[in-house]
């Protein structure tokens with residue numbers, strides 16, 4: 554594996570999921586990363602990804618340096634060929650060349666504009682990192698994908714030991730427009746599981762065909778929940794009317810009553826979660842969300858180890 558920015562970078566996804574499961578069952582530390590440095594660059598906030606990736610690198614003996622580029626560095630210009638006489642002091646190509654010169658691996662969190670679909674889906678910021686970094690790049694969530702989250706989620710689902718689970722990816726309400734990244738990535742990875750997958754969302758919230766093609770999609774949340782073993786909740790904004798939040802008539806908040814329609818399903822969410830908007834307190838408090846968050850450490854550790862092995 555040369556980079557980790559989507560499932561397409563992973564030669565053996567099932568093997569990587571198994572590596573994470575092995576770490577869940579028996580966490581271990583190694584010194585493979587001794588005298589090596591992980592650089593972590595954030596363009597927007599993070600709690601889990603930041604701490605779990607840092608912890609994972611430390612478990613492997615690495616040093617970690619962190620740059621909150623949106624807060625602590627110069628304003629970055631992303632357009633090529635522009636005359637930089639405005640508010641941006643530093644071009645992304647210079648920034649990435651310099652940052653990667655201090656690191657052996659470079660992890661980056663970029664962001665979705667939710668205003669320019671073409672630019673987001675071309676992954677302009679992430680592509681600049683891939684193009685200009687002299688070391689392997691790890692995505693800590695990009696404009697359209699969140700592969701560390703999805704790797705974690707797959708390992709968490711397999712670890713429940715439910716044979717051939719019915720897995721429902723359910724849209725849920727949110728007061729703000731959010732990216733499609735977590736849902737896109739989930740659908741990219743869930744094909745690796747022996748599972749029946751159903752996507753439930755209101756009309757107007759169709760995901761890109763690139764990710765949704767081949768999956769059963771329903772606008773009936775109650776129907777989707779019947780016999781489900783895993784409920785994976787996530788809000789996302791519209792892909793077709795990019796970044797919009799079309800009105801939804803029914804209440805899609807995940808409640809205990811709704812969970813009662815399932816086969817005693819386990820509730821999952823990547824966090825952060827807006828309590829009593831996405832799901833009720835009772836649903837969240839009896840769920841896999843903290844196991845999921847803990848498993849982020851193991852997913853990051855499996856990915857970093859894999860990349861270090863081929864340095």
Ligand SMILES: NCCC[C@H](NC(=O)CCC(=O)O)C(=O)O
Nearest residue numbers: 694729731732734735823824825
């Ligand atoms: N990194 C995991 C998810 C991050 C992001 N959620 C958020 O931005 C929540 C913000 C809020 O609750 O206002 C998302 O949905 O893609």
Ligand SMILES: NC(=O)OP(=O)(O)O
Nearest residue numbers: 599600601602823824
């Ligand atoms: N789930 C997740 O990526 O959380 P953070 O945004 O806090 O890193």
